[in-house]
Amino acid sequence: MTEATQRFFESLPARARTVLRGPVAGTLQIDLGIDHQTEHWLVRMRPGEAQATRERGPADAIWYSSAALFDRLIAGESQALAALLRNESTFSGDVKLFLAFRRFFPEPPGTRDPREVAREVVGRRS
Template sequence: MDALVEQFFSTLQARTPRGLRSPVDGVLRVDLYTGEHTDHWVVTLRSGRPVAAPGYAEADTVWRSDADLFERLVTGESQPVAALLRNDATLSGDVELFLAFRRFFPPSPRARDPRTVGAVEPETPA
C-alpha cells in the first residue's frame, strides 16, 4: 500500500479541528483498487472525531476509486467532487458524510483566493 495513503489516514485525527467544523457521525469505507486488487480503509466519525483503519466493514458511505486517483486527492492535485463529476470515482450512501470527509483533503497547490485573482496591485510612489 502506498505510503502517501497510509500517512493520510494516520494523520486524520491531527487534522480534525481544521478539517471538520461540525460533528458528523457515521462510517465511511474507502475502496482503492489497483488492477484486480482492492484495498479497503474504514473511517469512523463519531462526534466529529475520525478513527481510520485498514479493513473492510459495512459503511454508511462508500467511496470507490483507483489508488492513483486517491494519491492525487491526498496531495491536492485533484479534488474529490471533481473526480465524482468526471466519473473517475463512485460514491454510494450518505452524501453528507462524504461532504464532511472531503474537508480532510488538502486544497490544490495551484488554488488561489478568488478575492485576489482580479485585484490590481496599487502603485507605490517612487
C-alpha cells in the same frame, strides 16, 4: 498501498479537530483499487474526531476510487467531487460523509481563498 496513502490515513485523527467542525457523524468505507485487488479503509467520523482502520465493515457510505486517483487527491493534484462527477470514482450512501471527508484533501497548488482575492482587488481600488 503507497506510503503517502498510509501517512494520509494516519494523519486523520490529528487533523480532524480542524477539518470536521460541522455536525457530521458516520462511517465511510473507502475502497481503493489497484491492479485486480481492493484495499479497504473504514473511516469513522464525528465532529472533531476521525478514526481510520484497515477494515471492511458496516458503513453509512462507500466510496470507490483507484489507488492512483487517491494519490492524486492527497497530493492536491485532483479534486474529489470533480473526480466523482467525471465518473472516475463511485459513491453510494450518505453524501454528507463524502463532502466532509473531502475536506481532508489539500487544495490544488496556487489555490487562494476568494475572499482574500476580493480584498486585494478592493485595496487596489482605494
